[in-house]
Amino acid sequence: MTEQTDRDDAVARVLANAETSASRYSLFGSGGAQALGEGGRGTDLDAGRDGDQLDREERQALRRVAGLSTELEDVTEVEYRQLRLENVVLIGVYSQGSLADAENSMRELAALAETAGANVLDGLLQRRPHPDPSTYLGRGKADELHGIVSALGADTVIADTELAPSQRRALEDVVKVKVIDRTAVILDIFSQHAKSREGKAQVELAQLEYLLPRLRGWGDSMSRQAGGQVGGAGAGMGSRGPGETKIELDRRRIHTRMARLRKQIKGFAPAREAKRANRNRFEVPSVAIAGYTNAGKSSLLNRITKAGVLVENALFATLDATVRKNQTADGRTYTLTDTVGFVRNLPHQLVEAFRSTLEEVGDADIIVHVVDGSHPDPASQLATVRDVIGEVDGRDIPEIVVFNKSDLVSDDDRLVLRGLEPTAIFASARTGEGVEEILARIDELLPSPAVDIEVLIPYDRGDLVAALHDNNRVLATSYDEAGTHVHALVSPAVASQLESYRVVPAVTRA
Template sequence: MTDTTTPDPAANSVEDDLEREAGAPDLVDRVLSRAESRTGARVFGAAQALQDRTTTGDGSADGDQWDREERAALRRVGGLSTELEDVTEVEYRQLRLENVVLVGVYSQGSQTDAENSLRELAALAETAGAVVLDGVLQRRPHPDPATYIGRGKAAELKDIVAAVGADTVIADTELAPSQRRALEDVVKVKVIDRTTVILDIFSQHAKSREGKAQVELAQLEYLLPRLRGWGESMSRQAGGQVGAGGAGMGSRGPGETKIELDRRRIRTKMAQLRRQIRDFAPAREAKRGERKRNTIPSVAIAGYTNAGKSSLLNRLTSAGVLVENALFATLDATVRRSETSDGRVYTLADTVGFVRNLPHQLVEAFRSTLEEVADADVILHVVDAHHPDPAGQIQTVRDVMGDVGARDIHEIVVFNKADLVDEDTKMVLRGLEPKAVFVSSRTGEGIDELRTVIEAALPLPDIELRALVPYERGDLISAIHEQGHLLERSHEEGGTLVHAHVSERLAAALEPYRVAGR
């Protein structure tokens, strides 16, 4: 693929280099990896942000996947129609997938990142329920402030859209409202951006009341600055002399335009949603506080979307959490109980995944859910070992963890899907993160080693003591096993002699039986 950059001779005449597949065979291999569909349309192959279908499957470690049937119960299917005979005045309707063309802009020297980002956008579009027909990349120092890709290249994009029969263009960035409108006016089809696609996926996958409220809040925050009026039909401020440009008698409105009314309603709804999300907090904080009182350590599973976090949780706990080869399959935090080899209890929390350029609105809306990460004692940072850009994934996740105040928490990097990579790739990844653990939640490889690493990282209770516990107080011995860390135990004539690390609460209960160290 050859890139050429030409100067901009005029503000409205930008001679940019718009890369497309026609006449560029290497783009097939390097950017869009297409396959010929049965109908002859050119579509994306398996987007690299998703696993190959041959490497996915349900395992016994995933537990019952009841949510899978519910999510797959109603799917949009392309190319379906119901033929009606001898029936008049009946409109034909066809339920089909949305056909999209992707467009991205990159600067000199960042072509690989741009290709990976476009592949990821393809996977996002597929997860949202679209068919990707084509994708183009343009090299230029900065996106055009008017139409994102420049007016001349927008006209070329219009020809591509018409040629492949697309009905939507998706830009690989967050477009300004003016950019979206200007590009839409040229290409004559709907134009959306990366943020819109992510919000759409979140809207489809939210299940809990809190998750739905968080998604709706993020959508309204995104929509508010993008409301668009449509001329006089939106106006409620007419009036004045007809000859002076007014509409005359009977047209004097209350002084507020329709678009302002809409903005006010949106702000009111956003305030209601924020209160609703705050109302969910006490129950979650009560559960978290009870775990802290009992000094139950918490481990949060964080990572890039589709890195295998839910599969790993199922492998460690048989939680039965939904596992799907899709981006953002998990939105609601799931907490499960687990035990160490010596009987200590700890919790594992599955959290929402991250993605590059994660919309700021979603980070803010899901801040309450991400508190599970910020309040954890240990973070399992799950990375897709099979992804073409694991270093980019790691940096993206760490940036978001820093935003929610989790930068200083003990982190265990876990390279998942180790069964899909060879030893050479593992050596490269070890150079990236020398202390990382390689696992496969599908085959069980490395799971025992990961359990050992987790156990070693769990914090010990604050108080170390020795106590001679009477045999009739077996409940205290059981509490030491579950909530503390037993170092030594022996059976004496007067009871069980224990040496352990325990919490303040349990230490108070053991105080009557405490003995001096030997």
């Protein structure tokens, strides 16, 4: 390996695995398969709080073997992208913002690559007004990158942006190894972690939408046919192809598969809408836990409801929405939904494909916005998540901002975070700090029954009495020969349903 004395100090800081960096930024932890506690850090899980996490054994049942790779010469782009990532070098170009912002983005890319199963060897950051339209880095830096890749024996180069197809091809021609971008890495992680039928279909649709404009062929079998009056030796009669080239056939098959996936995803909608309609019919409010990936959303859900959801020190460990029931202090029932995490520069294909899953956020009564308080740049996390919430029409929904992992935040950092979001709650899913305050804030913001009603319900309609206790505020209950006498605060919809059982006029509170 050649000496690299001219390596930029910024790159050395990005790739440094010092304990101080790891303690502040959990994404660089070595435990992609390491169990995490509620605070998002490696610790023994309390089975009574987090549940058995049955998904963990399945997630770890298939592991990649380092050092094994296969390179094919004549493959389609779809097959090409399915090759496993191994040793990678990261590259990035920044024109605006500080060097620290560029380093944070590169750290996150390194964490994404490690979550996808790659081994990060090195990284390069270049400051220039605009990325080179041809080779992204510029021809000179691309040649320098080729030398680093050759010296380190890297298999793949990952760019910290979404590359145009022409940029990726030109850079591949220079560095002589596979070049992918940030979007391809995120899609790869999603394809590994998708578990439900709907999740798998959504990921496959996003992958195909990404790959379609990037189809590339190798060899004569991919060349277009000659036709008509063509000059040159070997052209003209006898040189016309059978109809479709291989790349055209791949493109047509992808379109067919995408149409089938869209129809399949659309077919999942009625079942999901039926469940949502059932909750709406019984006036069950919903609370969505949203936030940046690896912020501790699943840990918080486990802490509150003992849901047993998989908790892992990896990005996008949760892809399928998990819904659990919880109750307020006064007995009102509501649902808590753990949603897929967000990340900066989230691929547009994923936002579109997962729109049905993100509807759980857009249809919620309250959004619990979880932020990693120990992250070096929590402001960017807040902005990124709010942008995605806006895309699903959720900006007007009441929001509770929670700075999680507060046990790792110093007093000085707390002052900074308080200035960033004055009404936020500091919490730790690992230690339990702030959890009661979160529940109390949810109690305050949940829609409260406002219609005072007294009803006499026959004994053969015990289901109505149970529904009153589940979703409303029962003030008093008594029994006589005719049935159950209930004094309660209910919603207008429930009051209209119980109109025939009223014994006194309802009084609507202001």
